[in-house]
Amino acid sequence: MLNGKVAVVTGGARGIGAAICKKLASLGADIAIVDLKVTEQAEALQKEITESFGVRAQAFACDVSDAEACKALIKQVTEALGSVTILVNNAGITRDTLILSMKEADFDAVINTNLKGTFNMTQACYRTFMKQKYGKIVNLGSVSALLGTAGQANYAASKAGVIALTKVTARELASRNVTCNAIAPGFIATDMTKGLEDQYIDQIPMKRAGQPEDVANLAAFLASPESDYLTGTVIRIDGGLAIS
Ligand code: NAP
DSSP: OOTTOEEEEETOSSHHHHHHHHHHHHTTOEEEEEESSOOHHHHHHHHHHHHHHOSOEEEEEOOTTOHHHHHHHHHHHHHHHOSOOEEEEOOOOOOOBOGGGOOHHHHHHHIIIIIIHHHHHHHHHHHHHHHHTOEEEEEEOOHHHHHTOTTBHHHHHHHHHHHHHHHHHHHHHGGGTEEEEEEEEOSBOSGGGTTOHHHHGGGSTTOSOBOHHHHHHHHHHHHSGGGTTOOSOEEEESTTTTOO
């Protein structure tokens, strides 16, 4: 279904991003795995994807909070794999604490990676998507933005920003056949949530954590032609955590 498509997945080497890389590759897309550094984990994933799915995969280093680095990355990916058609803005960090004790540096780091990173990568792909009259942008939001989770002022605000940015991008690019949608996961079992199970599982109506593959299935739908008439939406995937 995604044969001939080139997907850039930020934060692609582990957690939800790695599951998205594998799912998109299983549907035929070539994959750019993008993280802060090209780690052994990224190289192992590159090998696994190439061998399991017969598509091209390559690991790249890029700090998404750096606008120039994002532009350079898209140039590199285009030279290596071809014109980008799918952008998954998945890179994200947390620095949780109450507002009272939140350091300015921790507020800035989370906004810069999660929100500005999503903006930077969207801007880096914007002209190409416009020109080719095709593009699929999938942004990782969070139910934290919808719930206003205590202890996550920086994170929740960054993800609320991502949701607003999703809507703006969708409106600006809709006439060019480019869609942009956001996923709002609840509690997904990754490094980010390790050790926090006791705090959250009880609040989830389904009484269990989600798996990275649950999110990857939804991301693949939003990256595929099956969602061509869907844009500017936010879809929760949270076992019911943020039912309102
Ligand atoms: P994770 O396991 O902590 O992985 C985060 C990934 O982001 C890593 O690959 C990391 O690369 C990369 N990254 C961090 N800062 C970066 C930067 N400045 N530039 C490039 N890459 C960077 O996280 P996850 O749980 O899979 O989360 C993935 C996304 O889903 C995030 O946006 C997160 O906010 C969102 N989300 C997760 C949950 C959850 O319950 N897990 C819930 C809601 C939303 P390195 O390995 O190089 O550091």
